Amino acid sequence: MKTIIDIARAAGVAKSTVSRYLNGGSVSDATREKIERIIKQNQYVPNTFAQSLKAKRTSIIGTIVPRLDSYAVSQTLMGIDDELRGRQYQLLIANTNQDLEREIEFIYEMARQKVSGLLLLAAQVTERHLKAVRDCKIPVILIGQQHADLHSVIHDDVTAGYLMGKHILEKGHRHIAYLGVTEQDIAVGVRRKQGFQRALREYGNCDARFYTSGFRMNEAVTAADLLFEDRVPTVIVCATDNIALGVMKAASLRHILIPSGVSVTGFGDYEVTEIVHPALTTMRFYYREAGQLAAENIIALVNGEEVAKVSVSGCEIIQRESVDNLTGLSIQ
Structure with a gap:
């Protein structure tokens, strides 16, 4: 039947x-x-999906993600799913494969599917995003980014960058490279770097240079190779763990030992960072908890309840083996 x-x-x-x-x-x-x-x-x-399409209000929450092969995205989705299932809501996922056009299209498509609310993991928020949200007239929460016109759940990227900068400076590092990403990504490309630069300003007397990579590991290998052509600093602070893993591979190809030849840090605390050798010093973000919080907030918005415009998820530095302690050494 x-x-x-x-x-x-x-x-x-x-x-x-x-x-x-x-x-x-x-x-x-x-x-x-x-x-x-x-x-x-x-x-x-x-067929609860078909039932929802016939209903005036559905029990489906749409989630648009930039990619599925990302630790941060997968952990966030698990948190979202945990919370939604506990509240008798269903999760509908659309993957844009980092294509801005598809991102906009999916906002409209989710509205056509009559989702009750929408969670958006976007690298940037453009006027086209805002127009689509206005046109569709459904509650929307950004995850990982912040915009004045939308509710959001963000990671504390400024504090994370600051704490990482403070950590490597306290370890005695003064010849520093920061390998970041394009500033189109406000959270990772701008705010994380801003926090790091604040730490540099407080300490002073640092030779810090800034470089740019893509998010993928193979892009980071290429960017790191160019960085090493420029010089070999005492530490490379990487804007994500994927970038840090690419740097570690590039260092290995050049027979540069970690951490004695160059120290490396990341952001994210992906599972693999504890397994690689040496284990990576990184900044832990609570992706799963952020996903749960975003799901909780979107359900509240769907039900007409008040929700804080910005909800902030914390961070914690995880000290492992990839940072050399240069305190007390004379660094030329």
Whole structure:
């Protein structure tokens, strides 16, 4: 049996009665027992997606992500799914593969699917994003980025950058390279670097140079190779763990030892960073918890409740083996 019409015929009731039962409506005890028995016998699974499309308000929350092969994205999605399932909501995921056009298209597509709310993991927020949100008239929460016109759940990137800068300076490093990403990504490309630069200003007397990489590991290998052509600093602070892993590979290809030849740090605390040798000093972000918080907030918005415009998820430095302690050494 594949439809509620089949169930209704077998139970000898109207289709509307089965529909009312499936949607939690009032039916007699005898009818409920009959419908439940037939559903169980035939292993019928209601098409809740189709039900939601017919309803005035659905139990589906859309989530648009830039890529699926990302530790941060996957952890965030698990947090979102945990919270939504606990609240009897469903998760609908769209992957843009870092294509801005697809990102805009998916906002409209999610609205056509009648999602109740939308979670958006975007590298940047353009006027086209804002127009799409206005056109669709559904609650939206940004995850990882912040914009004055939208609710958001962000990581504390400024503090994270500052704490990492303070850490490597306290370890005695003064010849520093920072390998970041394009400033189109405000959180990672701008705010993380701003926090790091604040630490440099407080300490002073630093030779710090800034370089740019892509997010992917192979792009970081190429960027690191160019960096090493320029010079070999005592430490390379990388804007993400993926970039840090690319730097470590580039250093290995040049037979530069870590940390004695060059120290390396990252941001993210991906699982692999504890396994690689030497284990990577990094900044832990609570991706899963941020996903849960975003899901909690979007449900509140869907229900017309007040939600803070910006919710901030914390961070914690994880000290491992990839940073040499130069305190007390004379560095020329």
